[in-house]
Amino acid sequence: MGKASNSYTRLDSFGLKAKRLGYRSRAALKLKEINSKDKILKKGKRVLDLGCSPGGWSQVCIQEVGSEGLVVGVDLKEVSPLKGVKFLKKDISELSRSLIMGLGMNSSKFDLVLSDMAPNISGIKERDESQMLDLIELVKKTCNEFLSVDGTLLVKVFHGEAHENIMNYVKSNFQKVRIRKPSASRPSSSELYVLAIGKKNE
Numbered sequence: 001m002g003k004a005s006n007s008y009t010r011l012d013s014f015g016l017k018a019k020r021l022g023y024r025s026r027a028a029l030k031l032k033e034i035n036s037k038d039k040i041l042k043k044g045k046r047v048l049d050l051g052c053s054p055g056g057w058s059q060v061c062i063q064e065v066g067s068e069g070l071v072v073g074v075d076l077k078e079v080s081p082l083k084g085v086k087f088l089k090k091d092i093s094e095l096s097r098s099l100i101m102g103l104g105m106n107s108s109k110f111d112l113v114l115s116d117m118a119p120n121i122s123g124i125k126e127r128d129e130s131q132m133l134d135l136i137e138l139v140k141k142t143c144n145e146f147l148s149v150d151g152t153l154l155v156k157v158f159h160g161e162a163h164e165n166i167m168n169y170v171k172s173n174f175q176k177v178r179i180r181k182p183s184a185s186r187p188s189s190s191e192l193y194v195l196a197i198g199k200k201n202e
Contacts, residue, residue, distance in 0.1 A: 014184040018056070024080075025056030027116055030182035030193070031154075032060055038178070038195060040112060040152050046070045048110040048146060050092055050139065051117030053077040058085045061114070072103065072110075092138050095146070109148040115139045115155040118191070132162040140169050143199070153196040163192070170196035 018026040035041045041064035049058045052073030061071045062084040071085045074095065079087045086103050088095075100108040117139075119131035139155050147153060153170065157163045170177045175198030185191055 012186075018184075023056050023059055024054045026184055028056035028060050029184040030116075031057050031114075033182040033184060034154065034180050034193060034195065035060070035064065037180070038197075040154060040195070040197075041065060044068045045111045046107075046109070047072070047112045047114065048142070049073040050113065050115040050142060051075055051135075052087070053079050055079050055082050055085070055087075057114055057116055058082055058087075061085075070105070072100070092142060095142060097145075100146070108146060110146055110151065111148055112152045112154070113139070113143050113147050115153075118156060118158075129161050132158060132160075133165060136162050136166050136169075139166070143173075147199050149199055149201055151199045153194075153199070155194050155196075156191055157194055159190045159192070163194075166194050170194060173200055174198055175200065 014029050015026045018029050023029070041047070041061060043066045045065045046069060047061045047065060049061060049071060052058050053075040055073065058071050058073045059082060062082065065071060067084065072088065073079060073085055074088045074090055074092055076089065076091055078089060088099065090099070097108040117135050119128055119135060121128055136157065143153055153174070155166060157166050174196035178195040180193040180195055182193070
């Protein structure tokens, strides 16, 4: 998995702003913009941040949910500690109820599941689409197991088969679906964010 587009490798105005504000990645500004519009992060909410490295989204989440909320970040990469956030150095496919409960939680369910994951782009369309589809399947599996009824999903996807796949899933399993393209996304990127609100009864 990679997040090269979220790093400071090219310090455009958004990258500079994110760095000035103390965020670990420019991607933090994307989540802040979406939250400003859709109010998905609220005090006391429980958030699961998939593929969380380097921690920019987790930073925004803990600021918004506060000490009465909970943020759990999951990534195979080592993530520098962040006050108030619980990090799991695990493959997302290894998530289990016992692992979540082992963090001292009283439930393995979350109010919000986030995914800013993307494959390491090779430039080979078929390969890249296949890897993105694999990530989407992991997100769907995680939602089915760990997202509460009436919960919310926010997931990054690219135009193509993966987009169609996740849209079919959210339209069947959530009450409302919205598409977001934050201004902090690079103009050349085909990324967009699918926001699914109100998970239906299991």
